[in-house]
Amino acid sequence: MFLHVDPDNGLAIYDQIVRQIKFAVATGALPPGEMAPSVRELARELAVNLNTVSKAYQQLQVEGVLESVRGMGLAVAAGALKQCRAERVKLVQERLREVLWEARQSGLDLDEVQKLIAAEMPAIDKKLAAKLKGK
Amino acid sequence: MFLHVDPDNGLAIYDQIVRQIKFAVATGALPPGEMAPSVRELARELAVNLNTVSKAYQQLQVEGVLESVRGMGLAVAAGALKQCRAERVKLVQERLREVLWEARQSGLDLDEVQKLIAAEMPAIDKKLAAKLKGK
DNA sequence: CTCCGTGTCATAGACGACTATGACAGTATG
DNA sequence: CATACTGTCATAGTCGTCTATGACACGGAG
Numbered sequence: 001m002f003l004h005v006d007p008d009n010g011l012a013i014y015d016q017i018v019r020q021i022k023f024a025v026a027t028g029a030l031p032p033g034e035m036a037p038s039v040r041e042l043a044r045e046l047a048v049n050l051n052t053v054s055k056a057y058q059q060l061q062v063e064g065v066l067e068s069v070r071g072m073g074l075a076v077a078a079g080a081l082k083q084c085r086a087e088r089v090k091l092v093q094e095r096l097r098e099v100l101w102e103a104r105q106s107g108l109d110l111d112e113v114q115k116l117i118a119a120e121m122p123a124i125d126k127k128l129a130a131k132l133k134g135k
Numbered sequence: 136m137f138l139h140v141d142p143d144n145g146l147a148i149y150d151q152i153v154r155q156i157k158f159a160v161a162t163g164a165l166p167p168g169e170m171a172p173s174v175r176e177l178a179r180e181l182a183v184n185l186n187t188v189s190k191a192y193q194q195l196q197v198e199g200v201l202e203s204v205r206g207m208g209l210a211v212a213a214g215a216l217k218q219c220r221a222e223r224v225k226l227v228q229e230r231l232r233e234v235l236w237e238a239r240q241s242g243l244d245l246d247e248v249q250k251l252i253a254a255e256m257p258a259i260d261k262k263l264a265a266k267l268k269g270k
Numbered sequence: 271c272t273c274c275g276t277g278t279c280a281t282a283g284a285c286g287a288c289t290a291t292g293a294c295a296g297t298a299t300g
Numbered sequence: 301c302a303t304a305c306t307g308t309c310a311t312a313g314t315c316g317t318c319t320a321t322g323a324c325a326c327g328g329a330g
Contacts, residue, residue, distance in 0.1 A: 009233065010145030012287060019237070027242035038306065049289045054308070071297025073306050089251070092238045097255050098144070099234050102154075103227045104263050107162035110256065116224070117252065120232050121245065128239050147317065173276065184319050189278075206327025208276050272330085279324075289314075297306075 002029055002131075005046050013048055017056035019091055022065060025076055026084040036066055036074045137164055140181050148183055152191035154226060157200060160211055161219040171201055171209045 002024055005016045024030040036042075039057060043050045057074055060066040065084060066074040103113045137159055140151045159165040171177075174192060178185045192209055195201040200219060201209040238248045 007288090014287085020240075023241040039308095040306085051290090051309095052288060055287095057307080068307075069297095071295095071306060088241045088243070089247075092234070092241055092243060092248075093251055093255070095234045095237065096251055097259070099227070099230045100252070100255050100259050101262065102230065104259050105155075105266075106158040106223045106227055108223070108227060110260070112224075113227075116228055116231055117235070120228070120235050124232070124235050124239050125245070127236065131240075142318090149317085174278095175275085186279095186320090187318060190317095192277080203277075204327095206276060206325095273328105274330100275328080276326075277324105278326105279322105281322085282320080284319075285317085287315085287317105290312085292309105292311085294309075295307090298304085300301100300303075 003042070003046065005048065013046075014052050014056040014059070017042075017046075017053060018059050021056070021060055022084045022091070023088055025065060025080050026088045028081070030076050032076045032078050032081055034076050035069075035072065036060075036076065038073055138177070138181065140183065148181075149187050149191040149194070152177075152181075152188060153194050156191070156195055157219045157226070158223055160200060160215050161223045163216070165211050167211045167213050167216055169211050170204075170207065171195075171211065173208055 003017065003020045005013050005020075007013065009016065011019075021030065021036065025032075030036065036057070037045070039050055039053045042048075043053045046053070057066060061068065061074070064077055065080045067077045069075050100113070103116070104110075108116075138152065138155045140148050140155075142148065144151065146154075156165065156171065160167075165171065171192070172180070174185055174188045177183075178188045181188070192201060196203065196209070199212055200215045202212045204210050235248070238251070239245075243251075
């Protein structure tokens with residue numbers, strides 16, 4: 001699968017799962033109508049407890065991203081693609097705002113912050129390319 | 136004082152205190168030789184428990200940023216300025232890397248990420264200016 | 271010396287996140 | 301029908317963070 005969680009990332013594991021499922025829907029990796037990985041499968045794959053995945057899926061159901069198909073599992077809802085595309089910007093923006101604020105607060109001026117961002121970008125792209133290739 | 140903590144920021148409160156003290160030292164707001172605010176004063180100011188501040192100060196002592204002055208309190212160590220200036224870049228860089236990674240992973244391309252950053256910057260600067268003015 | 275402020279330590283409790291198990295009702299598949 | 305899979309629920313335990321409270325030794329100021 002295309003998911004990966006980090007236990008000590010600040011964000012709770014179930015929250016990371018929620019975000020990444022939304023991202024997968026937004027990018028089209030998980031098209032509407034397709035079944036999401038089962039709670040047991042995903043739990044095993046992420047080396048995480050079953051209930052943690054279940055908690056993430058419950059939240060995704062409440063938000064309308066996933067729909068229960070009785071006896072089959074959870075499917076990506078019809079309107080989820082549009083919804084997730086709109087939401088991912090906000091999700092990223094919120095975290096970005098926090099970090100930028102801390103960066104400026106730390107005494108780094110605008111140029112230095114932009115240099116840091118520019119310096120990180122190549123490594124990020126490289127990592128992303130490796131991930132897509134690996135899949 | 137120049138510190139402010141957010142209980143649900145992902146980062147633990149004592150960690151936020153550690154980081155911000157380091158930033159204050161790095162920017163010169165807390166010069167070497169000066170006394171850090173007492174645990175009780177800072178705890179009251181941040182509306183946080185005494186032990187939480189104490190935990191942050193203990194870590195700062197271990198890392199050599201603060202030094203105990205018996206009967207007086209904790210003072211900024213001599214070499215702390217240089218040390219904190221070098222470290223703040225790493226502290227910011229680590230968080231920045233995480234967020235940039237998530238942004239790219241969410242399916243946003245490079246241009247969109249940079250647009251988001253550019254869009255946030257003015258608000259950040261405005262907030263920073265307001266903070267400096269308020270002080 | 272007395273009073274006050276300093277940091278430090280120990281104990282206990284609340285809370286959220288996560289794990290570990292077991293059990294249940296559904297449905298697809300054979 | 302039986303098996304295997306699905307999500308869901310309940311319980312209990314661990315762990316880290318934070319809070320609440322009390323106590324201690326130390327040094328400055330009066």
